[in-house]
Amino acid sequence: GNSVTQMEGPVTLSEEAFLTINCTYTATGYPSLFWYVQYPGEGLQLLLKATKADDKGSNKGFEATYRKETTSFHLEKGSVQVSDSAVYFCALRPLTGGGNKLTFGTGTQLKVEL
Amino acid sequence: DSGVTQTPKHLITATGQRVTLRCSPRSGDLSVYWYQQSLDQGLQFLIHYYNGEERAKGNILERFSAQQFPDLHSELNLSSLELGDSALYFCASSKLGLASDTQYFGPGTRLTVL
Numbered sequence: 001g002n003s004v005t006q007m008e009g010p011v012t013l014s015e016e017a018f019l020t021i022n023c024t025y026t027a028t029g030y031p032s033l034f035w036y037v038q039y040p041g042e043g044l045q046l047l048l049k050a051t052k053a054d055d056k057g058s059n060k061g062f063e064a065t066y067r068k069e070t071t072s073f074h075l076e077k078g079s080v081q082v083s084d085s086a087v088y089f090c091a092l093r094p095l096t097g098g099g100n101k102l103t104f105g106t107g108t109q110l111k112v113e114l
Numbered sequence: 115d116s117g118v119t120q121t122p123k124h125l126i127t128a129t130g131q132r133v134t135l136r137c138s139p140r141s142g143d144l145s146v147y148w149y150q151q152s153l154d155q156g157l158q159f160l161i162h163y164y165n166g167e168e169r170a171k172g173n174i175l176e177r178f179s180a181q182q183f184p185d186l187h188s189e190l191n192l193s194s195l196e197l198g199d200s201a202l203y204f205c206a207s208s209k210l211g212l213a214s215d216t217q218y219f220g221p222g223t224r225l226t227v228l
Contacts, residue, residue: 032213032214036219042221043116043118043204043219043220043221043222044204044206044219045116045219046216046217046218046219049216051214089157093213094213095213100145100147100162100169100170100208100211100212100213100215100217101147101159101162101170101172102147102149102157102159102206102217103159104156104157104158105156106156107156107157
């Protein structure tokens with residue numbers, strides 16, 4: 001079946017540090033890939049997405065590239081801010097079969113300190 | 115603000131009881147999805163409705179049921195509640211329910227079963 005594996009957290013960084021959160025997936029065919037962010041006490045917000053191989057999703061300084069050969073969708077940001085502290089979820093949705101449900105990773109908590 | 119509303123925000127109840135969670139999708143969206151977020155299971159898809167009809171089921175217990183009404187709002191009914199049902203329940207909506215649609219999440223209902 002479909003699955004998403006994310007790096008364990010929490011990830012603690014100093015402000016302006018470079019961020020990478022690893023995400024790999026297992027799926028048949030070519031799923032769409034997503035990063036969602038959950039700020040403390042809030043719901044999930046779509047951060048970025050990519051729907052085909054080599055697509056790069058980007059938003060608010062975050063970016064991720066759909067790598068079919070390594071089945072990965074790693075999240076990166078060049079310079080994190082304290083306001084980026086949140087839990088980040090990688091997710092996939094298959095193009096066919098499995099309905100339109102999102103399959104999520106376990107989430108990675110990011111803490112950014114001054 | 116995603117445009118998806120969920121009520122109530124918090125719910126505290128006792129084992130064996132029954133509760134109803136309500137979701138109003140974004141204006142114009144025909145699909146509603148329900149997800150459960152718990153510490154041990156992570157974020158899991160429960161069920162998908164499109165324009166009043168059930169489209170897909172995930173790991174939804176028989177004690178749980180859902181429906182989508184003609185005005186497109188949805189309700190998730192949880193009965194014979196157990197301690198393990200304590201979780202954050204999210205509703206999401208999308209325009210049609212196609213694989214290419216983006217799902218927008220509500221703020222969630224936090225259910226505590228005592």
